[in-house]
Amino acid sequence: MSNDSDALVFFGATGDLAHKKIFPSLHALVARGALDVPVIGVAKAGWDLERLKQRARESIDRHDDALDKLLSLLRYVDGDYDDDATFVALREQLGAARRPLHYLAIPPSLFGEVVQALQRNGCADDARVVVEKPFGHDLASARELNRVLHAVFPESSVFRIDHYLGKEPVENITYVRFANTFLEPLLRREYVDHIQITMAEAFGVQGRGRFYEEAGAIRDVVQNHLLQVLALLCMDPPAEHSPEGMRDEKVRFLRSLRPLGKRDVVRGQFAGYRDEDGVAPDSTVETFVAVRLHADSWRWAGVPFLIRAGKELKETVTEVDVVLKRPPQRVFDTGGPNRLRFRISPDVGTTLDVRAKEPGEAMVGRDVSLSVHRQAAEDMEPYERLLGDALHGDQSLFARQDTVEAAWEIVDGVLDDATPVHPYDPGCWGPAEADGLLPRGAAWHDPEAEGGRP
Numbered sequence: 152m153s154n155d156s157d158a159l160v161f162f163g164a165t166g167d168l169a170h171k172k173i174f175p176s177l178h179a180l181v182a183r184g185a186l187d188v189p190v191i192g193v194a195k196a197g198w199d200l201e202r203l204k205q206r207a208r209e210s211i212d213r214h215d216d217a218l219d220k221l222l223s224l225l226r227y228v229d230g231d232y233d234d235d236a237t238f239v240a241l242r243e244q245l246g247a248a249r250r251p252l253h254y255l256a257i258p259p260s261l262f263g264e265v266v267q268a269l270q271r272n273g274c275a276d277d278a279r280v281v282v283e284k285p286f287g288h289d290l291a292s293a294r295e296l297n298r299v300l301h302a303v304f305p306e307s308s309v310f311r312i313d314h315y316l317g318k319e320p321v322e323n324i325t326y327v328r329f330a331n332t333f334l335e336p337l338l339r340r341e342y343v344d345h346i347q348i349t350m351a352e353a354f355g356v357q358g359r360g361r362f363y364e365e366a367g368a369i370r371d372v373v374q375n376h377l378l379q380v381l382a383l384l385c386m387d388p389p390a391e392h393s394p395e396g397m398r399d400e401k402v403r404f405l406r407s408l409r410p411l412g413k414r415d416v417v418r419g420q421f422a423g424y425r426d427e428d429g430v431a432p433d434s435t436v437e438t439f440v441a442v443r444l445h446a447d448s449w450r451w452a453g454v455p456f457l458i459r460a461g462k463e464l465k466e467t468v469t470e471v472d473v474v475l476k477r478p479p480q481r482v483f484d485t486g487g488p489n490r491l492r493f494r495i496s497p498d499v500g501t502t503l504d505v506r507a508k509e510p511g512e513a514m515v516g517r518d519v520s521l522s523v524h525r526q527a528a529e530d531m532e533p534y535e536r537l538l539g540d541a542l543h544g545d546q547s548l549f550a551r552q553d554t555v556e557a558a559w560e561i562v563d564g565v566l567d568d569a570t571p572v573h574p575y576d577p578g579c580w581g582p583a584e585a586d587g588l589l590p591r592g593a594a595w596h597d598p599e600a601e602g603g604r605p
């Protein structure tokens with residue numbers, strides 16, 4: 152018997168996420184023949200099915216056969232999440248479906264109420280549940296959220312979305328690492344000087360001030376996206392070729408990281424943030440953070456891992472930069488260190504910076520980049536990939552409970568006002584204090600600087 156879900160239910164169907172991400176992804180899934188089950192939207196908006204269809208049309212903004220097909224699969228249930236009548240109506244709409252996938256595109260504070268109501272009304276048996284971030288506010292609340300979900304769904308049925316894991320260039324990191332032999336021996340303390348991850352955004356909080364006030368950069372992107380990326384880059388190769396093998400190695404790596412101390416964190420806030428809608432006039436929430444991490448493991452002991460992320464920075468670019476040690480003896484002229492770089496956005500790239508000889512008599516050279524590089528425009532959207540996987544019951548690209556909690560353990564001691572927040576002007580690379588986290592002689596890599604482009 153197929154293990155695929157036979158209905159997709161999405162709570163929060165009238166919301167922003169549904170409009171921006173979910174409808175376009177469902178459309179793409181239908182277009183490639185990967186979705187052919189009832190799609191039931193649930194929300195409390197006073198809407199009917201026609202209004203939801205209209206919303207889907209607006210969101211997709213293109214008329215084709217796949218849109219007609221998606222509209223024919225759509226159902227709608229309007230009602231409060233605290234009213235059992237909503238779930239009775241949902242059960243009716245589910246009809247003969249036995250293994251629905253429930254996607255909770257709603258605030259986490261409602262998860263408990265909704266999963267219990269699903270169970271009470273016979274909608275949870277053999278079902279799966281997909282939850283959106285933020286997955287907890289700190290370690291304690293993440294544990295509590297897991298407890299609430301596990302009261303109804305076993306871990307094997309819980310799919311926690313971290314959309315970074317569904318990104319093509321993030322998959323590229325895992326692929327390049329384990330599909331080649333030359334790289335694996337290099338990724339260790341004997342050869343790596345330090346690792347930098349930059350996630351820079353040249354825009355602000357884009358009207359999400361209220362959300363951002365509750366989050367800040369550490370919770371918004373470090374605890375989840377960037378620690379996941381670091382884990383994919385640094386984990387040991389999985390012995391077992393299975394989703395769990397990969398996820399086991401990721402959690403082992405995260406557990407080897409020391410919890411962050413105050414000396415390893417620099418927080419910043421861009422000038423003007425306090426004027427944003429929903430932001431307190433005396434807010435100390437960080438819109439920039441740089442952290443320095445250390446792993447206690449034979450593979451990585453002594454290698455600093457530096458992560459910086461921020462809003463209103465100079466460029467919009469996300470890049471992983473593995474800086475290798477210099478040759479032990481100086482035989483020729485030397486340039487920059489060898490680097491292995493993975494570009495995550497706006498384009499997808501893998502680059503190896505090496506030193507090559509200039510033609511001629513003298514043994515002198517220059518720095519060159521060996522690069523595989525392309526635009527990301529044609530890539531499958533993360534939500535399409537992730538929803539497709541969840542419908543098939545494939546958990547590989549979802550965050551497991553232990554990984555999420557291990558990541559919270561790393562940042563738990565430096566959340567909120569544990570460290571001061573330094574102001575910075577929009578359009579720079581964040582507060583200068585972040586330089587103090589770098590190893591001696593190193594600089595933050597500017598992905599757009601000369602030689603920086605893959």
Ligand code: BG6
Nearest residue numbers: 284314315352371372376469496
């Ligand atoms: C989200 C954060 O999870 O990721 C946003 O909440 C951030 O603040 C976004 O801008 C970045 O993701 P992407 O895929 O747009 O680069």
